Amino acid sequence: MYVWNHKLSEPSEELLNQCYIVELIDPKTSPWKMKKWALEHCQSYVWMKEVPTENWSEYKYLFHFTTEADKIMFALKFK
Numbered sequence: 001m002y003v004w005n006h007k008l009s010e011p012s013e014e015l016l017n018q019c020y021i022v023e024l025i026d027p028k029t030s031p032w033k034m035k036k037w038a039l040e041h042c043q044s045y046v047w048m049k050e051v052p053t054e055n056w057s058e059y060k061y062l063f064h065f066t067t068e069a070d071k072i073m074f075a076l077k078f079k
Contacts, residue, residue, distance in 0.1 A: 011047055011064075019046055019064035020071035026058045027078060034078055038063060042070035 027034065031048060038045040044066040051060045065071040 010049075016047065016049075016064055019066055020068050022063040022065070022071055022075045022078070024061045024063070024078060025053060027061060029078055031059075031061045034061075034063070034074075037077065038065075038070075038074055042074055043067075044070040045074075 024031075024034075031050065035048045038048075042065060046064040046066060049062040049064070051062065052058075053060050063074060065074065
């Protein structure tokens with residue numbers, strides 16, 4: 001499967017819809033540190049998306065991976 005180059009703009013919805021997603025709401029670790037960790041340890045990391053929740057004071061972070069193994073490894077590290 002083609003993996004998006006994370007240094008460019010946001011990948012297409014089509015690619016994101018094919019990904020495994022780890023969803024975190026207001027994580028204890030900085031989202032940017034988690035993104036850096038994913039880039040260093042998960043070859044299938046595609047994208048991180050920040051979405052406001054209904055509360056608007058909280059944010060939901062969606063981390064996209066193309067393999068379930070990377071999704072699980074990331075989730076175990078940060079959930």
